[in-house]
Structure formats: C-alpha cells, structure tokens
Amino acid sequence: MEEIVVEITHQMSFVEYKVFNRFPIRIGRAFDNDLILADPFISPHHLEVGINNGLLYANEVGNENGVFYNKHHYWGRFIPIQIGEEVVIGNTKMRFFAKDSEVKKTRLLYKMPGFIKFLSKDHVAVPFILIVILFISLTDYLLSGGAKDFPAIKIVMDIIARFVFASMWCGFWALIGKVAKHSPKFLFQMVTFFLIYVLYFLCSYGLNYIGYIFNMAFSLAMLQFLLFGIIFGILFYANLSIATTLSRKFKLIITSILLIIILFISVVYYSYSKKDGSIYEPNASIYPSFVMIGKVKDIPQFIEEVNHTDFRLAVKKNE
C-alpha cells in the first residue's frame, strides 16, 4: 500500500505534515473529511486526492473556488498532480510526496523538458511556429528543384495548409483537454507538433540523400510512412498522458488502435494503386524510386525475374 505524505502550509505560513494510506484523501472544511482545513475560502467538501495506476490526481468534489495547481487555475475532475508541486486551495498550500518508490516514478511522465517549457511561452512560441512553417515551406520549395511545378501561390497554399493542419491537431487536443477539464496550453501543443513535424521532414529528405549517396534502394514511401507512424504514435501517446489521466494500458491500447488504422489505410491505399496491375512508377515522376538500397542486380538476374512475372495477371482477373 502506497503512503502519501502531505505538506500543508496553513494560511501561507504554518507548515504541517500528515501521512495518508487510505485513498482517496477527502479534503475540505467539513468534519467528515480525511484532511480538515479551517479555511473560510475552502468548501466543506472541496477536493479528493487519489491514486490511479500509480498517478496522483486531484478530483474536485463540490466547490466553486477551484484549485491553483502549478500556477494555473483549474476547475474539474481528475487533474493530474505532480509529486512535490504546489496545489493551492483557498489560502492553503499543499505539496504531496510519496514514501513509495512506485509513486515517485510517475513524476517523470509529467515532467516537461526545459526547452519545451521555454518554447511554449507565448512570446517565443508564436514567432517559433511562424519560422518553422516558413522553413518547411521554403525547404520544400528549394528541394523540389525550382519553380517549375511550384508557383508562388502553391507556397502560400502550402503555408496555409500546414497551419490549418497544425491547428486541427491542436484543436483536437484542446477538445480532449476540455473533456478532461485539464487543457495543456494550445501554443504548447503547436510547438510540440511542429518540433516533431520538422524532425519528420528532415528525416524524409535526409533519407533521400542518404539513399542517393550510399546507393541504396528501398521503398522510400513505406519507410517514410513507418517513420511518420512512429513519430505520430509518440506524439499521440505523449499528449494522451498530458491531457488525460487514463491508465498506461488504456493509452497504449488507444495509440495502437490508431496506428493500426493508419497502417490499414496505407496498406489499402498501396494495394489499391496496384489493383489494376500497374505499379506507381510508370507515369509518375521516377525520382522517389531512384533511391537505392541493398544489392544492385545484374542483367541476367533481372531478365530471370521478368521471365517469372505474369504480365497478364490483371486481365486474367477480369476474365
């Protein structure tokens, strides 16, 4: 059984420690609470603090005053709480510590890297996002080999499209956050999204270069998809952790289902493009398939493979 130590600072001055091993801990002014606080700004039954799958959460029971946690004001249920951080109700500050190591471990899940904290400040995030969008669009433009198929309007549309895409993503999480009554900042979402997008973008172009330089051939489209799937999965899982207090098992299940759906769609798409017996190369730009990996064949090997190819397959299906 886990034990939680609560550090209570009454009226912002007097400090008291109490140990609890029964959960949830009911906190409020009334006498039937586990932790009774004589504070006029606290409701009779204000808060419950519990543990769910090793995560500490605060659950508002019936108050109109809300909770200050981590300098943000929340109303709602199942607000995740980090070990050692301040929770303020009325004029009382509380900090929760774990005696048990299992509880301590959960801290890590909530810790944001310092640079993301920095980036998610409004005056940093807005220019950052704009620079990222411009960077992606311009690099795409330059790498695509000039203006031939890339009129100015396309760049503008590209920028808008990327912005809309990012906003949709952030809006989705804002909605999840609203349902969970705990919304990580919109801009924070934007920043994490674009960080990962840049990473993906660099990877896909990087792969092209690596493939070209080292003379490798593989299905680049599939690899790009795989990379995108992995990154998307991580991003999705991280956001689930931030915005909800779902159990780890549940989060993994949801993320897996999502990835399976993406994989399914891509496989369906891929096989659909092969359905009429053609492959994607004949009338498309050949470039994506120029990237080589593995062993280059010799002519007899190629002829042998051609010999074993059934070129009438598509017609046979229809006959």
Next chain:
Amino acid sequence: MKNLPHSVEENASVIVSLGKDLYSKVNKGVYRIHVIDMVSSKKASAGSAFFFRRDDILITNYHVVSQVVNYPDNYEIRWISPSGKEGIARLYAIDLIHDISILKCCDELHNEEGVFVFDARKEDISKGFKIFSLGNLFDRGVIIVDGLYNGIVENSWYNRFLFSGAINPGMSGGPAIDVNGNLIGINVATEGNNVSYIVPTKFLVELYENTVENDEYNPPSEGWLDVVEKQVAQYTHKIVERLLAIKEWPKTDFDIALLPADIDPALNVWTQNQDVRDSDAKQRIKVMKIYNNDYIFVVPDLLLGRLLIDYYLITSLGYHNAVQFYKATPINMLYSPWITDKHIAPPVCKSDFVDVNGVNCKLFFCMRPLREFKSLYELSFSLVSLDFPKQILNSDINISGITKEDAIRLVERFLKEITWKR
C-alpha cells in the same frame, strides 16, 4: 504492247485510248465491296475487289474487311458487280502483314455476265513502267488511274511498290495492272500527293497457292482472331530475329554512352538537341529517335508491330545537386498512341536497379497485354542511368504485338549493346 508514235500529241491520244480500251476490257473484273453492319444493314466500310484466277475468288485488302475478321457476328461482306448485282461474300483467307484477304463469292452470279479474271504478270518490271490502277473511288464508282511504277519502298520491312498514281480511299483492294491487264499488285494505301503503295502480286500468289489452290485450307476452327494473332506474332518474331541476327549493332556516340543506332536499314534515325527555355531553364535535352514506318493494321484503333527506340540525354544546367536534378526530371514510359484502351489492359511492370555494363541503372520492364490476343503484348521498356550526377540517360523501347519471349530477347540484347564511355 503497242509501238508508241513519236509526237507528244499522238502519244497522249494513245495513252487516252489505252486507258479506255483497258477499262472496257477489265472493268467487269473489278467489284465494289461493302462491309455491312448486320443490325442496321448499312455499310460500315467500302473498298474494291477483283477476281483472281477463278471466277469465284475475289481479292481485296485485309483492312477493307477487318471488321468482319474481328467482329464476325456483327458484320458481313457484300459484293456489288458493275451492273449493280449484289450478293454476300465469305472470308476465305487473310494475310495481315501484306494486307491481303481472299473472299469466296458469287455463287449466285456464276459467270452470268462474263467476269474478267485477272492473273499475275510473269515478267519483271522496272522503274518508270506505266501501270494502271482500278478502284471504287470514295464508293462513288469504279475508276481507272494511271501512274508509274517506282520500285520497292526502301526503309521498310514490307516490300511494297511505290506508285506515282492517285490511289484514294475506296480504291483499296483494287488491282494494279499493266497495259495488257496483267496483275502487278493490289492497291493498298496512300500518303497523299500521288504517293501510293501497291502490294506486289507475289504475296497474293503465295497466299492463294497455300490456301485456294492446294486446298489445304479449312476455315480456322478457333476463329479468325487466332489467325490474326498468329500472323502478328510471326511478324514481330521475324523483326526480332532479324535484329538479333545482326552480329554487332552499329553504335552512335551519345555523349556519355555509345548507343545502338542504324541497326537496320528499315529503321529511321532522327536526332534533336535543345535547351529547355522556360523561365527556369535548367536542362539541355538531346533526343534520338529510331523507328520504322511500318505497322500492321488490325482494326482502325489497333495498329501493331511498330518498333520505336528513344534516347533522351538530359543534362543539368543549373540545379544545385543531383537529388534536385533527378527529382525535377520526369521520366515517362512510352506507350503506343495507336492502340486504344478498348484493346489493351493497363501495364504490369517489373522494375529494379540493375548494373548495366558497369553503370547502375533503373530498369522498367512494362507490358500491356492485348485483350483479344492472349499471347501478345505491348512492350514498353525504359532504362534510366543513375551514376551521372549531372546527366541522365533515359532510353525507351516500344513495340506492340510481341510475345513475352521475343520482348525479353529484344531487351536482353539491347542491354548488352549499350556501352558507356567512362
């Protein structure tokens, strides 16, 4: 042949009377041919035909009756005699390559009117020889035109005669004769401006002797389409054999490689060299096209047997790196515009990275199967060199109506013949 008088006027009058005499002599041997749609009973195509050696054997072009070959349930052949009598003719034999068909006809008629039966001229003829051609011009009546024999067409696998007379639509299938009415050939095609082609009689005689005369002929049990398939396959097989029999294909310097060109006299070679002068001019494209002008007519939207080899050398003029350059260079496969989708299925491709004589290339071996002919395909092969950071060599081969085995042999030989210059 008459001795010609010396003055120009007298010459002219003799030629006029020659034509008149000849026409009245042979016109009873030239019939009009209609291919009739059995549903509407209206004509779908019209041409000419003539009697050859027998009064129940009519000769015409294959392309005049091609619809009957390909859709035997929908069309029938109707003959119309000079006096206006009509009847149904039956297809007896076809030669797709030389565009000849033999019809059996006229049981109803049987020499009632006394038809003229043509036979082949025995002696050889030389350039400048006067010949006449008869035919059902635009289906408005049988006419006679004159012109000169101009020898066998060069740069062709067909052995057709060039004729300086005006053969026009509707005259296809009519006889080309000398002044005595001996058959020299069959009218077949025109390119306008009095450039006309005539199929030599020897191919007709061959077909006639193999079928009618030897009486080995039985109507094909599988149907006419199998005969067509066999003949097309034989034709393309002959082309491939002919090309493979050449010990070493002559080569042309093409900047980064020595490439096969002038492989066969029947293949024309044309080159072009141009900068792409768009606002973002970044490429110089050098083109060489090698092709023959002959094709096999099956139906109007299915022309087979034409060989085309393309070389494109694309040189980068302004890209920063190879990836940019390769990405901006679209490589398209070469497909025949003379085959509509009705007759051909989408391509199936085998592509891979292959070391072609020391240079890494990407090869695309695509085949479009012909729907009606189970053993025939359109080959579209493409090679793209990958080892030159500033240059791309893209080479295509296209030939339709070929079997898989022949296609593979042709491509294999082609790959062996490419020599790189580094």
